[in-house]
Amino acid sequence: MSGNSLQSKIASARGGVMLFSITPPKRANSPERVKEIAEITVGRLADLDLDGLILYDIEDESDRNSDKRPFPYLPTLDPASFHTDHLGDWDKPTIIYRCVGKYAENDLRTWLAGSSPDILTVFVGSSSGTKPVQTSLRRAQQLHHEVSPALPLGAVVIGERHARHGDEHLRMLTKQERGCTFFISQVIYDLNETKNLVSDYFYACKDADITPRPLIFTLSLCGSPKTLEFLDWLGVEVPPWLATELRESDDPLETSRRECLAIARDLKSYCERLGMPYGFNVESVSIRKAEIEASTELAREIAALLRA
Numbered sequence: 001m002s003g004n005s006l007q008s009k010i011a012s013a014r015g016g017v018m019l020f021s022i023t024p025p026k027r028a029n030s031p032e033r034v035k036e037i038a039e040i041t042v043g044r045l046a047d048l049d050l051d052g053l054i055l056y057d058i059e060d061e062s063d064r065n066s067d068k069r070p071f072p073y074l075p076t077l078d079p080a081s082f083h084t085d086h087l088g089d090w091d092k093p094t095i096i097y098r099c100v101g102k103y104a105e106n107d108l109r110t111w112l113a114g115s116s117p118d119i120l121t122v123f124v125g126s127s128s129g130t131k132p133v134q135t136s137l138r139r140a141q142q143l144h145h146e147v148s149p150a151l152p153l154g155a156v157v158i159g160e161r162h163a164r165h166g167d168e169h170l171r172m173l174t175k176q177e178r179g180c181t182f183f184i185s186q187v188i189y190d191l192n193e194t195k196n197l198v199s200d201y202f203y204a205c206k207d208a209d210i211t212p213r214p215l216i217f218t219l220s221l222c223g224s225p226k227t228l229e230f231l232d233w234l235g236v237e238v239p240p241w242l243a244t245e246l247r248e249s250d251d252p253l254e255t256s257r258r259e260c261l262a263i264a265r266d267l268k269s270y271c272e273r274l275g276m277p278y279g280f281n282v283e284s285v286s287i288r289k290a291e292i293e294a295s296t297e298l299a300r301e302i303a304a305l306l307r308a
Contacts, residue, residue, distance in 0.1 A: 054122075155184075159190060184216045186236060189239065212277060215276065260298060
């Protein structure tokens with residue numbers, strides 16, 4: 001493991017992490033189509049200055065929001081299987097998300113025991129308190145400690161939850177105590193609530209005399225009014241002025257690109273001033289070619305900003 005690897009950056013809490021995230025192909029795709037998607041994906045990312053790839057684990061979240069989902073929920077391939085079976089040409093680390101509630105404890109145990117050195121993971125809890133689960137987030141964290149404590153474990157951070165309840169930084173400290181060594185945010189469009197969370201977490205760590213762990217900020221382009229609706233359905237807070245600008249824009253992709261870059265510059269400056277380890281993740285979950293290509297270019301621009 002080199003000193004500049006993703007695992008080393010996280011282990012030493014240095015930050016400077018650059019990631020790109022995708023969802024695995026839909027289960028309904030033919031094996032030939034899945035293979036083609038994997039090859040195109042690896043080719044597209046090969047010349048980006050990335051530290052790693054994120055593979056999301058998707059589940060139906062209709063229990064969390066009773067409003068009609070703007071885009072239909074379609075089951076995707078298991079991210080671990082997609083990585084093992086189709087991403088052999090990807091030669092950098094991969095962070096595999098696990099929505100732990102949908103997995104039996106023995107299945108999680110088996111996967112943890114067999115994970116390879118190029119894998120990291122993020123455990124995601126239930127989308128609502130009423131949803132039946134096979135394994136709780138707390139139990140999954142215990143399994144990680146019992147079975148594979150050396151496997152880098154991350155957690156999700158939600159700025160909107162902090163804005164509502166003011167305790168997301170305390171959740172982060174609890175997850176840190178339970179073995180989490182890095183955090184990845186939900187998609188960010190509200191800069192102020194993100195900075196509030198960073199500040200509260202950083203100074204809580206300082207007061208407790210513990211090292212803050214890297215916080216990786218997720219940025220995602222919004223290419224259409226329907227995508228904006230979906231962000232709202234997911235609970236992502238888009239400031240009203242920006243939502244209006246995106247709806248009225250002749251080119252929402254360019255408008256959101258400009259805003260994502262502005263957010264990245266501001267967070268870079270703020271975290272470096274604090275001494276807070278940070279990184280960026282560019283999310284690409286659209287199936288539209290224009291949005292996929294624009295996300296790739298955004299990752300290129302943010303990586304250049306991060307390395308500057």
